[in-house]
Amino acid sequence: MxxxxxxxxxxxxxxxxxxxxxxxxxxxxxxxxxxxxxxxSLDDYNSWTETNYLLSSPKNAERLLNSLKKAREGQVFERELIEE
Structure with missing residues (x-):
């Protein structure tokens, strides 16, 4: 900066x-x-605002960080989407 x-x-x-x-x-x-x-930039502002919103809930922040950790460790799998 x-x-x-x-x-x-x-x-x-x-x-x-x-x-x-x-x-x-x-x-x-x-x-x-x-x-x-x-x-x-507006794009960066919107990104920061969304990230702040998603991490503002401690439970949601924990879930997101846990998901990132699992993805980095290769613990990911693909699922079929349910079509309605």
Missing amino acids: QVISLRTAQENLETIFEHVYQNHEPHIVNIENHQNVVIL
């Missing part, structure tokens, strides 16, 4: 937007005497 000044952001906004979108790398804009802001 890169930290840039407000002036740099203003002077290079289109280039920064392209970099953020193509590389999935947010940028922090440092604004003197104010709180900083983050430039983040």
Whole structure:
């Protein structure tokens, strides 16, 4: 994650937007005497928001992390979908 000044952001906004979108790398804009802001692509924002939602329930987070662990260990199998 890169930290840039407000002036740099203003002077290079289109280039920064392209970099953020193509590389999935947010940028922090440092604004003197104010709180900083983050430039983040909408796709990445939506992904982070969904991940946060899915992990907000301790039980769901446990199930997801357990599933990832099993997948990494090769404990996966395929099932036929039930068609209605």
